[in-house]
Amino acid sequence: MSTSLSRSSLWVLVCGIASLVASWAAAEPPSRVARLSDIRGVVSFSPAGDSDWVRAVMNRPLTT
Numbered sequence: 001m002s003t004s005l006s007r008s009s010l011w012v013l014v015c016g017i018a019s020l021v022a023s024w025a026a027a028e029p030p031s032r033v034a035r036l037s038d039i040r041g042v043v044s045f046s047p048a049g050d051s052d053w054v055r056a057v058m059n060r061p062l063t064t
Contacts, residue, residue: 036060 036043036056043056 034062
């Protein structure tokens, strides 16, 4: 009896993880991504959803 209980619990866990991974995979990735590879002087940008400008760092991924 405990074997069937543990198998069903494992099955529920596996299905839950699979649905979570599937939802992450369904998210739309940006169509183009760039990398900030050279900085000369002061460079700043405004991240999406943020009203403040922040200092840019090397290798920061950027999208349109």
